[in-house]
Amino acid sequence: MSIKCIFYSYFDADKGPRVLYQVPENSVTPPLDAPSQPPTLFSFDEISDYIIPKQQLCDRLITFCRNRYRLLGFPICLEDDKYDRNEFIFNFVIVLDEAEEFSSYKPVVKKLARLFKALEEQMGFLWNEVTRSSVYTLIEQVMEDLNSYCECMIPINESNTINLKLFPAIPPPPPVKAYHVPISTVRFESIMDSNWDLTMQRIIPFIDGVNSVRRISELADADYTLTKKCISELLYYGCIIIVDVFRFANIYAVNSELYNFVNDGATATTGGGLQEECQAYISSTGRLLDFPTILELYTSLRQGLTVGEWSLENAERLKDVDVRRFIQFGIIKGFLYRVHKYPVRIDDGSGIVAPLLMGSSTDLQGLALGLGGDTPVVAGSVVGGKMGKSLTTGSGILMGGDRSLPLLRYLDGGHHFDSICTDLQQSEKDVLKNLAAYPIELIDR
């Protein structure tokens, strides 16, 4: 990751586009004493149209590829009577390898251009031959500092400083769902201070690897949308990892990443230690299991077997193991996956998935309004019974009328029980009970 060259070019009224300063020398134009010698990177003359463009393309970030190099420039056009042809176009161009990830340089190029624009407007910095002579040293310094330290601070005069920093591009976080369970990877108490966002301060105590996002917002008495935003933010910066809601009725199975877990110890170069980490993490008593036993336990988790059943089968070997942490470790490291259960409402006659007909609502309404007997089910804004209490505390869970058929809208196969239960704030058992009157199939995936 490094800058190959920075050059300053401008439009000369007599000679056309010109390169005045370049670091290193002869990168883009041949040396004056040997004009036939090709420049080291590429020839500026061939591409000058894209460096010093027409006026209407100025003030935009323009990148161009040539000869396996990528040029990033931000041409500036200033209009003033003092210039020949009444305008002055210049461009500070950063040259990188074409294959380089260049997004972090884009703001740098922009900022550099705007800084020199300001300098030129204030004092004619680039037009004046005396002040302009310092440009070479400046861009040399910028290139050196960015390449070595990814940032630079170069004072130009009492009121202007070149302050640049390369920020890495981080991929956006995944969409946060109500049923996601965050686990912290950092010690929040040591990095959080009173300047943090209020919602953030409120929810962080409840991030414990057990509570779902929905539950966190309830416990913290924080707005659900804001909570989601905060979680998203934490995820972006890698302060948390997302896992699923742990229950003993869940089903897990190993996936193809298992090999990396087993093989971790073998490649000492990558640090290894994963297996030891696992032994320590899953232990509830301090006694450590040997690795083959751990592996056997993980591989004995399979489709169609709930964690509860599995714990009974392996009760002896699990007596020193915290089962929740055991499962979580596998999920976090990615070699274990959750087998979700999807209820699907089927059409009685054909057996195909029943369409979500919002229109013919008599039976749907009936379903929504609580065939569950004693358990009051929430329909729309109708809130009642013991369910209602927990609902009113968690603000805005059933948002208005579009949830008038809370249960049925989930039965097209697109929603698993985790999602349905957190959304409806019902236990899986209750949901199933409410569904009892309807033909459904359960699909584990």
Add this chain to the structure above:
Amino acid sequence: MTTERSLIPNPSLVAILLVIRDSAGGNLVFHYPSQPRTEAAHNTTSWRIGEATTDYTSSNSSFSSSSSDDDEADDRKSRSTVRLYGGGIATERSVVTSQRSRSYDQRSSRRRRDSDHEYDEEEDDEEEAGEAAGAEWEHVLGFRHNVLAGLLSVPRALAKSRFELSVEHSVFLGYPCYSRPDGTWQRKKKERKPKNEGPKGEDGKDAHTSDGDNDDEDVKGNDADDEDPDAAALSRSKSPNPPPSERKKIKREPRRNEPVASKLAMFHIVFVMNPPQLEYHTRMHDMYDVAKQFTMALKTQQSEDDYVAREAERILELKERGEKRGDKIQDLWSRIIRESTLAAAIATLYQSISASKIAHLKVNDFDFALQIPIMMETAVLPPISEPQLPGMHLTTLRTLGATPSEDEDALMTPHFTLLFLEDVDDIIKEIILDQDQSSLSASFVQFIQNCRPTVSFAQMLSPTSDASAPHPENPEYQYIEYFARHLIYWRKARAIMPLHYRRYYIVSPNADMKRLASQSIMFARLFPALPPLPKMLSLLSGKPRQYSAYIPSKDHRQAYMDMLAWLMRYGWVTNLLTFAYLKIPKDIKVAVREQQKREQAEAAVEMIQAATVGATAVAASLSVVNSSGSPRMISTSVEKSIANGTAIPNASLRDNIIDEESKVRASTGGDSTISNSRPRTGWSDATDSSTTAPSRSTNPTTNTPGTPFEKMESSSGQLEDSIIYDPSRATPLESAWIERLTEGQPPDIVALFDRLVKYLNGQHAIEGIALREAISKRELKRVLNAMDRYLVYARHW
């Protein structure tokens, strides 16, 4: 992480432009869609395969049915964003006016489309008047036509190389083509090469259009952008070996004889893109392949009979007429597409590529197809925090890809087969339509007809013996592999391990549940006699069972296998495979240690006996060993290394490193903000020790306070059960252990186990081992049963 993302097709294509340059200058002739969206999508990242793109099986839609919708949609979107640049209409207009007053070179470059420009003037005036009705004519992507034309009609020096320019968020990608310096486009006939003479040579050229350019580029020198000609040929030809279409050639033959200078000096097909920043390089790379291939095809046609020049002229004419009449842009565009084959090709290309489909194109009677290849299977189930790939087939089997790669297991490939992703009859129909009935296409059709998802390639060749693989050099087999790769490349099929009712199939964790409702209807239509799709998936949901367990009777078998193929095709199920790891129990280690000690002692005795009296010190210590035989005598570091199962220097080195690491960490621990109580995320983090969970030495204090840890690999040298990571690269000590495992087994088991032990590393599906090693399944079972105590099985895809 970026590589993961690129699994999701995301062409990021905004528009395709056709720019030409002739004696009068550069001109933007055509662009599709008529009003491209210009919003900056630089931050959007693909999170999930879109519905359209998961449909691997459908090829391109006929654009005539969808184009109007698209246009309208585009229209609505672009209206709000057409003035994105410059921050509003005022700026835009000021740019326009200043540009006009300044009279740039473009003015002087006005040419035969003068009337066109007069109209422009009017439009400009109208725009001045406030209503931007002219904007839809005058601006593309927020640029004025002539600005874009100026930017994209590149100087000759930049021709024949990758052109990549970005202005803010719009990236312009292309491969500009110039005529020869004498103004002609024809390649000079290479008289010296006899193979290029006559119709035969031209056919070859037509089929592999890249050849057409190679001489030019050779002259020009080092254009590193040149692709592998083979790959280019494969990707460009729609049929495995495009048979010469002589009839067309002969018709066109006379025209090529006298090279005429064309009015056209340059043409440039520009792909406008807005890739997400983090995917920039992969997306551009993928599109460049398409851009270059399309350009090359056009170049060939241009050199044949001035095709591009003619089409450009026609499009300009139509535009001129339409603008004069004051047609709506949508009407005009659909007329242009109807009347110009080049415009139609560009439109098809845009629609197919931006929907991640295969574009079937026809320019100047030359048929070809282009695509950005997509992933059809993945080994890794994306975790919750990664982009999701619902519907994508899951398998760790390194099956056949579109092109041979090092990843493939040459010994296994004959044992795979093809799963067609489309109706076989449709595929065959397409082939027959595509090409003449040459013998090759006949055998291609035959291959497709004979290919069954339950029968491997090897079995196809020799139906009687199912274990012996064909020799890779077998010409018949090579044809099969060639055909198979071709079908895979064109998304007609995917390589799978043959389906069998004795195998295990589970509901794929990557199944696209959102499509359940629609697919259950399709399923009910296809398999009316079988349980409905939700029911079937529900049955397959439980504890994994052999597929035969779901088949009610032998008569149902064929129907159930057909259904299984369908379920595999749409990614509903995946094959559950078995992987084995080798476990070394403690007693084996103890036994080996004892034995080694004995041997050491014996060796020492021999040495002493052989040595003279001189080496007293050594003799003294060794004699102690000899007399007592106590385990204490082995130094702790050696013991540790035995426990670790690694060679001695390695083990001690590693321990040192870890110790140092922990020292460093201890000294900087004060300001460490990272909790040690959580496991690290992801495998890649392992190197970043500062942010990760503790090393072993810090565990006791931070992890579970109050509980003193007993180290597994305790320094006391206590031996533990362990897993051999890679039996094929076992250390001497590990080899000794492995050898010890088979003690007491009959010799044939020992011999077989020695052959099989390299597969016991969790990376080879047991299901494939018998085929790979050409041993019978019974034998394999016998060995595995005999060694059961030492095997840990894991089951996944």
